[in-house]
Amino acid sequence: MRKQHWIEVGVGAFMLFGIVALIFLALRVSGLTLDRNEPSFTLTASFSNIGGLKPRSKVTLAGVVVGRVTDIQLDTKWYEAKVTMSLEQKLEGLLSTDTSASILTAGLLGENYIGLTVGAETDVLEDGDEIRDTQSALVLEDLINKFLINSTKD
Amino acid sequence: MIGLDSLARLGRAGLALMAALGRSGVLFFQAVWGWPSGQGVKLWMRQVHFIGVLSLIIIVVSGLFIGMVLGLQGYSILVGFGAEQALGQMVALSLVRELAPVVAALLFAGRAGSAVTAEIGLMKATEQLSSMEMIGVDPMRRIIAPRLYAGFVAMPLLTAIFAAVGILGGMLVGVDWLGVDEGSYWGTMQATVDFRADVINGMIKSVIFGLVVTWIAVFQGYDLVPTSEGISRATTKTVVYSSLAVLGLDFILTALMFGRI
Numbered sequence: 001m002r003k004q005h006w007i008e009v010g011v012g013a014f015m016l017f018g019i020v021a022l023i024f025l026a027l028r029v030s031g032l033t034l035d036r037n038e039p040s041f042t043l044t045a046s047f048s049n050i051g052g053l054k055p056r057s058k059v060t061l062a063g064v065v066v067g068r069v070t071d072i073q074l075d076t077k078w079y080e081a082k083v084t085m086s087l088e089q090k091l092e093g094l095l096s097t098d099t100s101a102s103i104l105t106a107g108l109l110g111e112n113y114i115g116l117t118v119g120a121e122t123d124v125l126e127d128g129d130e131i132r133d134t135q136s137a138l139v140l141e142d143l144i145n146k147f148l149i150n151s152t153k154d
Numbered sequence: 155m156i157g158l159d160s161l162a163r164l165g166r167a168g169l170a171l172m173a174a175l176g177r178s179g180v181l182f183f184q185a186v187w188g189w190p191s192g193q194g195v196k197l198w199m200r201q202v203h204f205i206g207v208l209s210l211i212i213i214v215v216s217g218l219f220i221g222m223v224l225g226l227q228g229y230s231i232l233v234g235f236g237a238e239q240a241l242g243q244m245v246a247l248s249l250v251r252e253l254a255p256v257v258a259a260l261l262f263a264g265r266a267g268s269a270v271t272a273e274i275g276l277m278k279a280t281e282q283l284s285s286m287e288m289i290g291v292d293p294m295r296r297i298i299a300p301r302l303y304a305g306f307v308a309m310p311l312l313t314a315i316f317a318a319v320g321i322l323g324g325m326l327v328g329v330d331w332l333g334v335d336e337g338s339y340w341g342t343m344q345a346t347v348d349f350r351a352d353v354i355n356g357m358i359k360s361v362i363f364g365l366v367v368t369w370i371a372v373f374q375g376y377d378l379v380p381t382s383e384g385i386s387r388a389t390t391k392t393v394v395y396s397s398l399a400v401l402g403l404d405f406i407l408t409a410l411m412f413g414r415i
Contacts, residue, residue: 004196007203014207018311021318022357028340029246029321030349 039089040067041127045101045114046080051137053103053112059085060104061116066091069114085114096121102135112137178373181298185372188292188299197300205266205301205368206308210315212261217316220253221245221323228324229332238332242339243346245324250347250356251412254317256404259363262309263396267371270301271392274375275385283376298376302368309364310357317356355411362403367396 047053050072059067067087075082098119103112116131125131190198228244274297277283283293321343328334347353371392378388 004200007200010207011199011202014202014210014308015311017210018314021311021314022353024318025250025314025353026349029250029317029343030347030353 040086041089041092042070042084042086043095043125043129043131044082044084045131045134046075046078046082047101047103047134047136048080049136049139050081050083051103051105051112051139053081053083053114053137057111057113059087059114059116061091061118066116083114092127093124094118095125097123097125097129098133099125099131100133100135101131103137105138174377177377178369181294181373181376182302182369184294185298185302188295190295190300190303194295194300197296198303201300201304202308205262205270205304206311209262209265209308209312212265213258213312213316214319216257216261217254217319218323220257221249221320221325222327224248224253224320225324225327225332229328229334238328238334239338240342241324241328241334242321242341242343245328246321246343246347247352249317249320249324250352252404252408254313254320255356255359255363256400258313258316258360259309259367259400260397262305262312262364263367263371263393263400266305266308267367267392267396268389270305270368270371271375271378271389272385274298274301274372275378275380275388278376278378279380279382279385281380298372301372302365305364305368305371306361307364309367310360313356313360351411355407358411359404359407362407363400366399366403370396370399 053069053072055069055072057069058065059069067085069083070086071084073082073084074080095116096119098121100117100119102115102117104115105112119133188194224245225241228241229238232238232240232244274283277297283297286293286296325336325339329336329339374388374392374395378384
């Protein structure tokens with residue numbers, strides 16, 4: 001009877017240990033947040049070139065992550081990329097209509113993300129509005145091309 | 155005539171293989187049917203203790219050392235690109251996606267699978283299994299099912315422990331010894347490891363490996379030739395077949411899970 005008891009204690013400790021390890025992997029390693037469904041609002045923006053932007057790329061304001069890209073579609077009318085992003089609820093009604101969105105790169109070879117810069121208008125963007133002022137991704141090859149053309153002109 | 159003979163030998167080997175696969179399938183379904191309940195829960199718990207708790211030391215020690223080696227090797231490669239901040243990402247992704255499920259399953263096959271085969275094999279050789287049937291105890295329910303379900307439960311837990319300990323081992327080397335910034339070790343890890351795509355897929359792998367390894371171990375024990383040589387052969391077969399099955403399945407599962415990127 002005593003032996004069975006100790007076996008049960010051992011198994012219990014083992015399972016607890018395993019579950020703690022799984023929770024560690026979830027929270028500490030993958031950075032999963034439990035409040036996944038925090039309230040948000042969406043904005044859209046059209047870019048002529050999105051470079052390496054992907055769904056789940058981050059959206060930043062002054063370097064602070066304020067949202068994620070949720071969807072990227074090709075607009076077949078203007079042949080532009082239509083990017084939908086979901087931002088924190090508390091920013092709704094605070095971003096002016098002349099807010100600009102540009103696609104930036106983290107480091108020289110890092111991932112692409114969207115950087116927002118707030119403008120000066122008094123009217124504000126509401127849920128579902130489109131950001132007019134956009135700046136496409138910097139494609140390194142284009143930049144090198146321009147540099148070479150400029151340097152041969154001189 | 156010689157050609158015909160070797161053709162017949164090939165055919166016999168194929169038939170024997172098919173028959174063994176069929177028997178193992180029947181065994182699997184009979185054992186799954188014998189879901190432990192009532193008194194069976196105690197038997198199941200004893201098996202979780204034997205193949206899970208007692209495997210803990212080898213899993214923790216190997217996880218720690220594999221994490222430390224990954225930290226050291228990863229650092230020496232990444233520092234060449236000036237990207238040693240990405241060490242956490244490298245250690246965590248390689249552990250969570252591949253190394254933890256595969257290495258834990260291989261250790262599990264060597265540590266627990268061989269023991270299960272030898273135990274059941276000895277029971278068969280000493281005719282304990284037949285005696286059980288004689289007195290009306292179903293050996294499927296009494297012997298096979300608790301071991302199968304114990305492997306099914308223990309393997310994902312051992313994998314999670316392996317990955318967690320390995321990541322801490324990588325931090326021990328990377329952060330405390332080689333001087334990678336602790337914030338960027340965890341930061342790059344959290345930015346790139348996705349819970350569903352990486353952690354859950356690793357766990358799915360480990361559940362499948364646990365099932366396959368204990369299935370092979372139990373079948374080899376139940377199906378062996380009941381002699382001392384038969385037991386030793388079956389134990390070897392368990393380790394060899396489990397390792398091959400784990401590595402082969404790992405490629406297939408990885409292709410299914412990550413192949414589309």
